[in-house]
Amino acid sequence: MTRDAKAVVCREWGQPITVETIKVAPPKRNEITIKVAACGVCHSDLSATTGKIQYPPPLVLGHEAAGVVIEVGEGVTDFKEGDHVVSSFISMCGKCRQCVRGRPVLCENARKAMFTLPDGTVRTTDADGNDLNVFGACGVMAEYATLHVDNAVKIEEGVPLQNAALVGCAVMTGVGAVFNTAKLEPGSRAAVFGIGGVGLNAIQGCATAGAEMIVAVDTNDKKLEMAKEFGATHTVNINEVDDAAKAVKKLTGGVDYAFECVGAGAVAAQAYKCLGRGGTAVVVGVADPRDKTEIGTLSLPADERTLKGSWLGSARPQHDFPRILALYKAGKLKLDELITQTYSIDQAPQAFDDMVAGKNARGVIVFD
Ligand SMILES: [Zn+2]
Numbered sequence: 001m002t003r004d005a006k007a008v009v010c011r012e013w014g015q016p017i018t019v020e021t022i023k024v025a026p027p028k029r030n031e032i033t034i035k036v037a038a039c040g041v042c043h044s045d046l047s048a049t050t051g052k053i054q055y056p057p058p059l060v061l062g063h064e065a066a067g068v069v070i071e072v073g074e075g076v077t078d079f080k081e082g083d084h085v086v087s088s089f090i091s092m093c094g095k096c097r098q099c100v101r102g103r104p105v106l107c108e109n110a111r112k113a114m115f116t117l118p119d120g121t122v123r124t125t126d127a128d129g130n131d132l133n134v135f136g137a138c139g140v141m142a143e144y145a146t147l148h149v150d151n152a153v154k155i156e157e158g159v160p161l162q163n164a165a166l167v168g169c170a171v172m173t174g175v176g177a178v179f180n181t182a183k184l185e186p187g188s189r190a191a192v193f194g195i196g197g198v199g200l201n202a203i204q205g206c207a208t209a210g211a212e213m214i215v216a217v218d219t220n221d222k223k224l225e226m227a228k229e230f231g232a233t234h235t236v237n238i239n240e241v242d243d244a245a246k247a248v249k250k251l252t253g254g255v256d257y258a259f260e261c262v263g264a265g266a267v268a269a270q271a272y273k274c275l276g277r278g279g280t281a282v283v284v285g286v287a288d289p290r291d292k293t294e295i296g297t298l299s300l301p302a303d304e305r306t307l308k309g310s311w312l313g314s315a316r317p318q319h320d321f322p323r324i325l326a327l328y329k330a331g332k333l334k335l336d337e338l339i340t341q342t343y344s345i346d347q348a349p350q351a352f353d354d355m356v357a358g359k360n361a362r363g364v365i366v367f368d
């Protein structure tokens with residue numbers, strides 16, 4: 001059946017978000033409809049409202065949600081009503097060269113499902129009957145969402161869904177950059193630039209993986225305090241030093257791993273600059289497509305440095321989402337502490353304002 005759902009929509013780049021009642025069509029073949037329980041508010045949602053991420057509006061926001069399956073389409077075998085799921089904004093076909101070699105995050109078919117479902121159509125319309133695009137083939141900042149099965153990951157019951165939601169983006173991106181992309185070795189020295197939802201997770205990923213020193217770098221003292229709660233051993237406030245990279249190098253002698261969690265070429269250059277010999281800088285933040293960075297070329301061979309990127313923490317979502325939730329259950333990763341504020345969907349504009357003001361580790365919209 002078609003369902004009415006309150007949803008957070010970007011109508012036009014540069015304009016405030018709107019909360020509207022939309023219609024969500026039932027699942028077609030290989031699709032499921034979920035009742036969304038909670039959806040995190042991510043900087044990427046904000047970037048889609050400014051045009052930094054160029055998904056054409058009108059666009060239903062949201063890509064970091066957990067919910068319960070309430071209807072399954074024809075041909076669906078892996079999900080049934082009542083299953084708990086986390087959305088995946090990476091569509092993973094399971095059959096292409098990248099999926100088969102174990103890199104579903106690079107799925108060759110994922111680009112077909114950027115702001116529509118993989119078949120290029122949507123299940124979402126507004127009050128006037130016009131199609132609404134969906135962020136990352138998800139559009140889960142809404143009471144209901146119809147997803148392709150390749151954009152959903154089944155999880156065990158028993159984890160609060162508002163915690164599980166965060167695994168769909170912030171936690172996977174930060175922890176995965178450490179575990180999967182960098183494969184951080186115990187006893188290493190690390191620095192994390194940019195302490196938002198992703199940066200905090202990079203920090204706790206470094207702590208869980210056994211880093212010896214973890215330096216948090218940001219402009220906001222409150223966030224640096226929070227970083228310590230997640231495992232940072234040292235902090236650098238960029239506003240209090242001439243050069244953050246030099247300050248990190250002075251503390252550590254040069255780090256083995258640096259994580260850029262901002263999405264800016266200038267910060268990527270700093271992350272690279274604070275590396276020691278043999279170090280690896282991982283760019284995690286999503287930059288504007290026109291942004292560029294600059295590094296000293298000689299240091300690549302002479303110091304055997306590496307500069308690499310990490311997309312959704314190099315995730316294998318079906319493997320990694322449950323794995324991260326297992327670490328949470330075992331008390332080895334913090335999820336409760338990440339959620340510093342919850343909002344109703346009607347309070348979504350406030351949630352976005354609070355994110356811009358840097359008030360939250362993660363703000364989460366919770367549905368009835
Ligand atoms: Zn996100």
Ligand SMILES: [Zn+2]
Pocket residue numbers: 092093094095096097098099100104106107108109110
């Ligand atoms: Zn694929």
